[in-house]
Amino acid sequence: MSEVRPPRLFTKFFKWYCKAPLQESILGDLEEAFYTEVESKGQLIARWKYIWTILRFIRPGIVRSLEGTQKLNNYGMIKNNIKIGMRSILRNKVFSILNVTGLSVGLASCLLILIYVKNELSYDTFNANYDRTYRVIQHFGGRGSDLKNEILPTSEYQVWGNAPIAPALQEYYPQIESVFRFTSQFNWLVEYKGNRYQEKDVVFGDSTFYKVFSWDWLAGDAETALVRPSTIILTKKLAEKYFGNENPIGESLLMDGDELFEVTGVFEIPANSHFQVDAIISMSTFKGYRPEIFDAWGYVDFYTYFTLNEQANIHDLGEQIPDFLTKYYDTEYGYTFQFEALKDAYLNSDAGRQPGPVGSKNNIYLFISVAVFILLIACINFVNISTARSIDRAKEVAVRKTLGSRRSPLISQFLIESVLITFFAALVAVLMVSLGHGYLELFIGKQLSVDWLFSPVSLLIGLLLVLLLGVLAGLYPAFILSNYRPLQVLRGSFKNSSKGIWLRKTLVVLQFALSIMLLAGTAIVYQQLNYIRDYDKGFESEQILVIDYGGDYKVKRNIDFIKAELLKHSAVESVSVSRATPGDFFPNAGTTIETPNGEMLAKSPAIYEIDEDFIPTYDMHMVAGRNFSKSFPTDTTKALLVNEATAKLYGYSNPEDIVGKNFSQWGREGKVIGVVEDFNYVSLHSEVEPLALRYSIWWSTEKFSVKLKSTDLGSTLGELEAIWKEAVPSYPFNTYFNDMSFDNQYEADERFGIIFYSFSILAVFVACLGLFGLTIYTTNQRAKEIGIRKVLGASVQRIVTTLSFDFIKLYCIALLLAIPVAYWIMSTWLASFAYQTSIGWQVFGFAASITLAVSLLTMSFKTIGAAMSNPTKILKDE
Incomplete structure (x- = not known):
């Protein structure tokens, strides 16, 4: 770490203007005060006070003698102009207040927008290898082997991919230094000292996380934290939730009621990361559960990131992708992948299935436009009012010219007035920013750092910009005012230009x-x-209560009983069970369906796993065929529903024509029995995508959807919670309304x-x-x-x-x-x-x-x- 010392630039500035005999004693006191402030209040405040003190020392008794030059006269003239400018500002209070208010609001708005934009542009820049970190985006398209030599638009890829590509990349490309994989989020029931919580943002991750991402490591050994099975690292927030101020390292958490996980580390992901998690479980744990998926190129559940060495070129790696696929996954299915830079992950990626929310460049451009507009309007106000008042100051200019004043001092006078007004406006703007910063954070729901705004470099740049803005805003009025002819003005024959x-x-x-x-x-x-x-999203989401039980084994074993108990309540109209609900996370499935010409075509539509009550509960509409039904026992294993987009994907413009066609999906074979009207199961930022709906076996479910017909939701929820605790004493009653959850996307x-x-x-x-x-x-x-x-x-x-x-x-x-x-x-x-x-x-x-x-x-x-x-x-x- 570099040595803490006062700002050198301002120290040199002090030595430049201060009298030599006074320098040593004053600087000694200033430095002593600086180091005292560092110990008591921190480096940032100490630097700010040091700069402010140096600026306050600019006074006649301290400023060095300038004999033999014109600088002393210039100093006196500037001092005189400042006095005259202050008098003019105070004399014309209304116009001065309008100018200062307009400029201060304009500057404050620009600063607040700048804070927001800087935060958006800062995503992931905390990583030490920011410029050398990339991620794999993958395409599961089923379009044929020609994809190996075809570059698709990024929107055709998704960040969510398979597991075996990570070790294959590190083996094939010597330029890759480190690879880190993590899964999508899993729901876990976490228990500690009798308290149970459902945690949703828990992932499995490789032990190499610290080599790729520069997260803040707070406790434990990062190198070994995720090497062993049944180990877990927690964010600071989660660690404090369970352990308070105690040291969590070595403690154990009971996960899903039957397995102990040792806490081996505490970390914190900076707020400006493009994804966030609450805990990471070692990937070796996941391998112990399902070892077969780590060799399955068609199984999708992983995000893969890697860093290159300093000599590597990502374009060289991209050109070798066809050869890589030939060696590791030579298939006619049409799988391919590309690389995407970490710097593009938040603002410049349109790949699907992102690990977290992404930003919007269009919004940034729009905000920058608004900032420019506001500042332009404020400057226009200043110029307009200054030029309009030119007649009022015509006599002042005429008298000063008659007394021998040249044009350049007059220009200086009016420019100084302009800079003074701008300076006062800047001070008010800084006050507005300090007051408005908290509201801006509240509006956007993010923490926005402003420390950089008050750093010495930023303050110096700010002072220069204020000076520049004052000169630019006052330049035209200054030239207009200084150009008046005294003879015409004093005769009374002067007219505005x-x-x-x-x-x-x-x-x-x-x-x-x-x-x-x-x-x-x-x-x-x-x-x-x-x-x-x-x-109209194509489904009804109001009054539908979702009970999220996270796929808990005890709940899944009693699904029919719990459904029956919930249906006994008079306010419950229907109950459905599924793996996902509209607006939630969902997987993709390799799905082969018979085309109009009789061929079996493989694609990867999204998949919902539902029961026979799902479609009526959400008031969806069948446009062809029928829904799942208990009257047809084979529906649980040999039937498939698709939406209209899927029918078109497989070549059927008329939904009726796909009904009865053969399908194969995830170990099931059978017939397509119906087509659901397209509904927006994801944000309206995207068009409705192909979706397959299959009957859910009990072990693949995670949520109940309860359609209510009560107007007294408060008491109804209380009564349903009592029913739940009676039927499921081991799992908390975690609920949300589907319409609120879906709207969270916006x-x-x-x-x-x-x-x-x-x-x-x-x-x-x-x-x-x-x-x-x-x-x-x-x-x-x-x-x-x-x-x-x-x-x-x-x-x-x-x-x-x-x-x-x-x-x-x-x-x-x-x-x-x-x-x-x-x-x-x-x-x-x-x-x-x-x-x-x-x-x-x-x-x-x-x-x-x-x-x-x-x-x-x-x-x-x-x-x-x-x-x-x-x-x-x-x-x-x-």
């Missing part, structure tokens, strides 16, 4: 356009989320929508601030015109209309510009959904109406007051 007027109009158009685009985007996001919620979309709404509202608020400022200025400039119009008999309504008409013309131009751009941006975003709402004129009508209404309401606060003012007070000096 037409160029300045056109600039303000152009910027107002841009501001209106950005606001309309944001509101239209907000409306489309809201409309799409509602569309997803209300879309949690990320819902959170995105909330954040997008919030920032859009902030953008419109900033735009209104600028519009309010311009309205104040315009009405002040036209005060005499308003007075004359009132004297001549103009009504309040007529005056308000006259004052608002110029803005309405600009608004109409902005509307024409905003609609096509907003349509293109949001069409791109909607493309990530397989089922998407249409973008109608109503969306833009809503955005246009809201923007116009808010704008008119904002202007009315000043225009109505001006129109109702007493004309004699305005014209008394004329």
Whole structure:
């Protein structure tokens, strides 16, 4: 670890400006205070206080003498300009507050969005071998051996694959350093000291995990933790859940009521990992249960990751895939695989069956656009108000020029004022970020690190950006103000420049356009989320209570008895048992079905294992053939249901035609007896995929689906829990409603929508601030015109209309510009959904109406007051 020391850059800066005789004593005190702060409050706070103290020491008594140069004069001039700038800011409180508020909201919004975007881009970067880590994505397509030489799109592959590819890769490719496999999640009933819990995020994993992933290792020996059978490592959260503050190493957990697992390690996966687990059981344990699957290339239940040595090139490995398949798995089934970089796993992968949730590049691009829009609107406000106020400061400029001031000092004066306003806005923005950071975490459901934002490097970059933003925002107004001719101004013949007027109009158009685009985007996001919620998924999920018993052996042995007990309750309409329910995890199955030309075609559709009550419980519809039935005993072993997508996959455009065809699947052979209407068993981000439904033997079940007809769900759940505890005293009553579970797939979309709404509202608020400022200025400039119009008999309504008409013309131009751009941006975003709402004129009508209404309401606060003012007070000096 590197030595802790004060920031060198600021130490050098202090030595540069401080008087030589004072340097040693002051630096000694500063360093002593720094190390004291490190011990008591940590390095980050100590560095921040060190920097702040050095900046506070910039004062006349400490700054070194600059005799013999012009620097002292420049220092004095800058000091004088800062004083004048502060006076000008305080003298024009309304405009200063509008500028600072607009800029601070814009900067705070950008910082919060930056925090979110940085977190999204940081996924998996904590790994030491981040740039050299890859994973295997596999294709089980049944399309023929020609796939060995064919590169399919990534969407045709899935991350979930077989077990034997891992040792085969390490044997075939000498460039591979380490390989790590882990399985999909398993449900376990964990017992410790009489307390029982159902844990869902438990996987089996190889002992090489620490060579591939740089997780935080907290206790135990990582090298040996998962070598032996019946060993388990826990996350810090799970370890504290069972053992509190005690050392868990060497302790044992009773798993599924009949096997003891020794705790050999405690770890923590960083929050910005693309997958999370709560515990890992040694892979040697799994091998002891089912050794045959570790040689089965067609069995799917593993995720495989590996690291390359520094000299290796992943493209070289990819080119050898056909030869690899010829050596290890030369089959006509059509199996193939590719490699995907770890850096693409979270944001750039469209492979199926991901081990965890993935991010969205489109959402990131949209947020970045919103940040740019808000900052642009804030800068437009500043430029507009500054140029509009140019007439008010014309006499000041004229007097200073008459007294001999050159143009460059005037430009410096106005730029310093701009930088001061930006600096104050930045301070307010930092305060807003510190207050809003917690709400942002709450909205998106993730921990967002902000320590990097207050590091010395980030602060220095921030100061430079504030300086740059202040200069850019104030550059045009500074040049306009400094260019006034004193003779014209002092004679009273000065008029505002037409160029300045056109600039303000152009910027107002841009501001209106950005606001309309944001509101239209907000409306489309809201409309799409509602569309997803209300879309007919093809099954009924409300009032269906799922009891998850994790495939517990004791429960499975008494399924019929438990079903009968649950059905005795008056609020229970039906009960079904299955391995999965809509929205849950499900496997794929190698399935061979007879095609229209009589050939047996092998594919790998998803599979549901269900009983005869599953389809009626979820109110699904048969479009051909029949459902499973107890009237046909052979249905349990020789019958198969498919959905419409599967019928099309095997060449049947008419679902009726696949009924009666032969099939072979997972050791069963028989006939297809029926076709279920397509239902969305996964997220609406994807189209309905092929699905086979087979009758579940008792040992392959994990869940009860209980259809309720009660309105008093609270008491009903209590009564069902009592029935469960009576029938199954050994297993906890773990339940959830299927509609809530299914909708959890859209949690990320819902959170995105909330954040997008919030920032859009902030953008419109900033735009209104600028519009309010311009309205104040315009009405002040036209005060005499308003007075004359009132004297001549103009009504309040007529005056308000006259004052608002110029803005309405600009608004109409902005509307024409905003609609096509907003349509293109949001069409791109909607493309990530397989089922998407249409973008109608109503969306833009809503955005246009809201923007116009808010704008008119904002202007009315000043225009109505001006129109109702007493004309004699305005014209008394004329």
